[in-house]
Amino acid sequence: MKAIILFGHGARDARWREPFDRLAGLWRSQHPQVLVELAFLEMMQPSLESAVASLAGDGATQITVVPVFFGQGGHLRNDFPLLLAACQEKFPQIALSATSAVGEDLAVLQAIIDFGARAL
Amino acid sequence: MKAIILFGHGARDARWREPFDRLAGLWRSQHPQVLVELAFLEMMQPSLESAVASLAGDGATQITVVPVFFGQGGHLRNDFPLLLAACQEKFPQIALSATSAVGEDLAVLQAIIDFGARAL
Numbered sequence: 001m002k003a004i005i006l007f008g009h010g011a012r013d014a015r016w017r018e019p020f021d022r023l024a025g026l027w028r029s030q031h032p033q034v035l036v037e038l039a040f041l042e043m044m045q046p047s048l049e050s051a052v053a054s055l056a057g058d059g060a061t062q063i064t065v066v067p068v069f070f071g072q073g074g075h076l077r078n079d080f081p082l083l084l085a086a087c088q089e090k091f092p093q094i095a096l097s098a099t100s101a102v103g104e105d106l107a108v109l110q111a112i113i114d115f116g117a118r119a120l
Numbered sequence: 121m122k123a124i125i126l127f128g129h130g131a132r133d134a135r136w137r138e139p140f141d142r143l144a145g146l147w148r149s150q151h152p153q154v155l156v157e158l159a160f161l162e163m164m165q166p167s168l169e170s171a172v173a174s175l176a177g178d179g180a181t182q183i184t185v186v187p188v189f190f191g192q193g194g195h196l197r198n199d200f201p202l203l204l205a206a207c208q209e210k211f212p213q214i215a216l217s218a219t220s221a222v223g224e225d226l227a228v229l230q231a232i233i234d235f236g237a238r239a240l
Contacts, residue, residue, distance in 0.1 A: 004236050008190065016191030019223035026233050034240060066236045070128065070188060071136030099239040102232045103139035111231040112222045113146050116124050116186045119219040120154060 003035035003060035005051050008068045009075065010040035017044060020068065035060055041075055041083075052087045052094065062095040070103035123155035123180035125171050128188045129195065130160035137164060140188065155180055161195060161203075172207045172214065182215040190223035 004027065008020050020038050027036040035058055039051035046054065048065070055063055065084065067076055080098070088096045102108050124147065128140050140158050147156040155178055159171035166174065168185070175183055185204065187196055200218070208216045222228050 002240055004240065006232075006236070011191055011193035011195075013191075013193035013197065015197075016193030018192070019190050019221075019229060023229055023232060026229060027236070030233060031237060064236070064239055066232075066239065068190060068232060070139050070190075071131055071133075072138070073131035073133035073136030075131075077133065077135075099235070101139075102235055105231065105235045108228065108231040108235060109139060109143055109146060111225065111228040112126075112143060112186075112188060113150060115219070115222055115225045115228060116126070116147070116184070117151060119184055119186065120122055120124065 001035065001059045001061055002033075003037070003055040003058075003063045004031075005037050005039050005048065005055070005063060005065045006068050007039045007041070007048060007065050007080075008044075010042045010044035012043055014044075023068070039065075041079065048083050049087050049090065052091055052096065056091055056094055060094065063097075065096070065098040067098065067101045069101040072101050072104070076101055121155065121179045121181055122153075123157070123175040123178075123183045124151075125157050125159050125168065125175070125183060125185045126188050127159045127161070127168060127185050127200075128164075130162045130164035132163055134164075143188070159185075161199065168203050169207050169210065172211055172216065176211055176214055180214065183217075185216070185218040187218065187221045189221040192221050192224070196221055 157171040
């Protein structure tokens with residue numbers, strides 16, 4: 001069974017996660033056949049490992065991690081591959097992969113441009 | 121003259137800013153009549169104040185700041201309003217306003233969902 005993890009940075013303020021909760025809700029309503037979990041790099045739960053464990057427990061066999069980050073700095077270039085490799089080692093029965101950051105996607109950037117243009 | 125500032129967090133790794141440079145390029149090609157500058161909260165230049173000064177020097181009279189952040193945590197709820205108020209005080213001739221974070225926009229969230237769905 002396929003699953004997706006929307007992976008964010010995390011923050012101290014609990015309200016920071018609101019758009020992530022909305023993303024998970026949108027995913028569930030539009031792609032109900034694909035399990036979804038949120039996961040955070042730091043300061044928020046669940047961790048990537050906890051999210052993978054949870055999805056594995058729900059029967060996922062193939063998990064795609066989508067980094068919900070704009071830029072690809074140290075967190076995505078250094079920390080994230082190590083974290084992903086550690087998860088893969090811990091859950092060898094899961095086919096674990098990751099996309100580039102959502103900020104690399106032209107359609108995401110275009111939506112930001114359109115948001116700015118509407119605000120003028 | 122209208123202008124827009126795309127305001128990001130900033131990061132140590134210079135490559136982190138690549139999507140922001142792409143955003144500015146998209147803006148210039150699609151909305152050439154509205155000046156655009158990037159600005160960063162920390163670890164990258166220019167600061168919000170420098171960007172406002174630069175646009176003011178180019179003749180901008182009305183500047184909209186778009187926070188290119190997903191969540192609204194301490195940075196946007198606490199630091200950003202103070203920073204914006206300080207800029208407004210320093211440049212009283214500019215009509216300075218700000219939108220909500222781009223992560224509050226449904227079309228931006230939908231673009232992220234679609235990116236994830238294409239990756240499966």
